Amino acid sequence: MTLRISGGRVLLPDLSASEADVLVDPAAGEILDVGPDLTGDTELDATGDLVIPGxxxxxxxxxxxxxxxxxxxxxxxxxxxxxxxxxxxxxxxxxxxxxxxxxxxxxxxxxxxxxxxxxxxxxxxxxxxxxxxxxxxxxxxxxxxxxxxxxxxxxxxxxxxxxxxxxx
Structure with a gap:
């Protein structure tokens, strides 16, 4: 089961932020991918939010x-x-x-x-x-x-x- 986090700005390792989707595996506690137009089993709308690792x-x-x-x-x-x-x-x-x-x-x-x-x-x-x-x-x-x-x-x-x- 994967979760797509969409609509937010993603904090990248170089400390810049850009609009992208984030695909995570909540059960494994892993970020699977960061990029445009990702698909997941469920979705979380992060419009207006900054998406960062925990x-x-x-x-x-x-x-x-x-x-x-x-x-x-x-x-x-x-x-x-x-x-x-x-x-x-x-x-x-x-x-x-x-x-x-x-x-x-x-x-x-x-x-x-x-x-x-x-x-x-x-x-x-x-x-x-x-x-x-x-x-x-x-x-x-x-x-x-x-x-x-x-x-x-x-x-x-x-x-x-x-x-x-x-x-x-």
């Missing part, structure tokens, strides 16, 4: 969406030690779940199609369930027509094994 966010902490604007006038070290870490210690599974859902929906709305999330010191199971298995997530993604790819990383494990990440 954004990739390689480092996210989706639940921290809840802290936006909280003590953001401080240097990062003081912000973490004095404000973020103490409040994170009080978060519950439902808090983390709500933050992860909000952060994920915001990423979808801004064009992010792939993200790697890392969060530590909290109920990791709640975050994992929200991003992978939660029925609400599937309803939200289906409503937006999204097929977001993500990786959930256990931050505690990364920090514990950080010497393995050192390239010598």
């Amino acid at each position: 954004f990739v966010s390689a480092h996210t902490h989706a639940p921290m969406t809840l802290f936006r604007g909280y003590a953001d006038d401080k240097p990062v070290g003081a912000w973490l030690r004095e404000d973020v870490w103490p409040i994170e210690a009080e978060l519950t599974g439902p808090d983390i779940r709500a933050g992860a859902e909000l952060g994920t929906v915001e990423m979808i709305r801004s064009g992010t199609t792939t993200f790697a999330d890392m969060y530590f010191g909290v109920d990791f199971e709640a975050l994992h369930l929200t991003l992978i298995h939660d029925p609400v997530r599937h309803l939200v993604y289906a409503a937006r027509g999204s097929d977001v790819r993500h990786t959930v990383c256990d931050g505690d494990a990364v920090m514990r094994d950080r010497e393995l990440l050192t390239l010598d």
